[in-house]
Amino acid sequence: MDFVAHSFFRPEIDSLPAYVAGKKALDASVIKLASNESPFPTLPAVQAAIATQLGGISRYPDIGSQVLTSKIAQFHGVAESNVTVSNGSVALIEKILNAVCTVNSKVVLPWRSFEAYPIAIQLAGARAVKVPLRPDGNADLDSMLLAIDANTRAILVCTPNNPTSSALTHTEVRDFLMQVPPHIPVLLDEAYIDYVEMEDAVRGVELLKEFKNVISLRTFSKAYGLAALRCGYALASEEITRGLIASATPFGVNSLAQTAAIAALDSVGEVKRRVRVIKHEREKMVNALCALGWCGPIPQGNFVWFNLGEESHRFATLSEDEGIIVRAFAGDGVRVTVAEPEGSLRLVRAYSAFRRI
Numbered sequence: 001m002d003f004v005a006h007s008f009f010r011p012e013i014d015s016l017p018a019y020v021a022g023k024k025a026l027d028a029s030v031i032k033l034a035s036n037e038s039p040f041p042t043l044p045a046v047q048a049a050i051a052t053q054l055g056g057i058s059r060y061p062d063i064g065s066q067v068l069t070s071k072i073a074q075f076h077g078v079a080e081s082n083v084t085v086s087n088g089s090v091a092l093i094e095k096i097l098n099a100v101c102t103v104n105s106k107v108v109l110p111w112r113s114f115e116a117y118p119i120a121i122q123l124a125g126a127r128a129v130k131v132p133l134r135p136d137g138n139a140d141l142d143s144m145l146l147a148i149d150a151n152t153r154a155i156l157v158c159t160p161n162n163p164t165s166s167a168l169t170h171t172e173v174r175d176f177l178m179q180v181p182p183h184i185p186v187l188l189d190e191a192y193i194d195y196v197e198m199e200d201a202v203r204g205v206e207l208l209k210e211f212k213n214v215i216s217l218r219t220f221s222k223a224y225g226l227a228a229l230r231c232g233y234a235l236a237s238e239e240i241t242r243g244l245i246a247s248a249t250p251f252g253v254n255s256l257a258q259t260a261a262i263a264a265l266d267s268v269g270e271v272k273r274r275v276r277v278i279k280h281e282r283e284k285m286v287n288a289l290c291a292l293g294w295c296g297p298i299p300q301g302n303f304v305w306f307n308l309g310e311e312s313h314r315f316a317t318l319s320e321d322e323g324i325i326v327r328a329f330a331g332d333g334v335r336v337t338v339a340e341p342e343g344s345l346r347l348v349r350a351y352s353a354f355r356r357i
């Protein structure tokens with residue numbers, strides 16, 4: 001009997017690019033600056049709250065994350081019917097694209113941007129229409145408008161953009177939204193919004209009140225320091241929220257994550273203090289790098305971008321020699337997280353060595 005070579009999966013699944021995670025530090029002396037994580041220990045209130053839940057894991061979590069949903073709604077001054085909680089904002093992006101895309105769908109996105117986007121688009125069976133960034137590292141919104149056609153089913157905008165750390169202004173994004181056809185959802189990924197320090201910063205909540213097609217995506221993984229627990233949420237119109245909740249995985253957000261996120265929101269004062277520490281560290285790092293000739297985009301996230309093209313690998317290797325793990329994008333650039341001061345010192349030493357050779 002002849003066996004015909006076949007795959008169990010749709011062709012786009014077989015050709016999915018692998019998600020490359022930041023490398024893990026192999027020994028304790030190495031500092032990982034590759035995944036834009038918070039360097040602080042878990043918030044004390046989160047640790048205490050989780051401890052009270054550890055004996056109850058045999059029970060399913062609250063399917064609708066009711067208490068957390070209500071806390072998030074209060075926190076942002078929106079209705080509960082505008083909030084969808086999920087197991088991380090990447091999961092939400094996948095869900096949304098799966099729910100809106102059909103055969104021949106296109107999704108317009110800036111590139112380079114968060115590397116999970118092309119994977120999520122391909123998973124949804126859609127085609128990615130990648131629009132190159134502006135020289136300042138931001139999404140080229142004018143060119144993205146030109147890329148929209150009758151098959152466009154969603155648009156992704158990341159601000160601050162991962163990995164360039166550039167951020168768009170509220171005015172720019174609002175002007176863009178006025179020109180996007182209102183039937184196309186615009187996913188505004190605000191994972192790093194807490195770190196923005198600029199005039200006219202994007203105010204996603206204001207935008208979603210004005211534009212029914214805006215979905216503001218937030219995460220507890222960055223400033224709130226809950227990356228390991230996987231919790232994020234979408235803020236959107238009631239109509240979009242209904243669709244997102246209908247397509248959610250039942251019991252998708254585990255009970256420890258729900259409890260932790262509630263405690264983290266209750267600790268917003270400490271979260272803001274930690275964000276200020278990172279912003280201060282970022283400023284010091286940028287000053288030291290500028291003195292060495294670095295001239296990347298002014299970072300608005302908790303990470304800095306080195307636009308090094310083919311030299312990226314060399315800089316990543318020098319960084320590893322200094323005991324830090326950075327995130328290199330072959331042929332493009334290197335992204336480095338702003339975290340503990342010792343990490344910044346090592347980074348500056350690595351960059352100094354890079355400039356000397």
Ligand SMILES: Cc1ncc(COP(=O)(O)O)c(C=O)c1O
Nearest residue numbers: 088089090114162191219221232
């Ligand atoms: C732009 C962007 N969005 C979303 C995420 C991930 O968020 P979550 O951990 O909530 O899935 C990341 C993580 O690196 C990111 O860089």
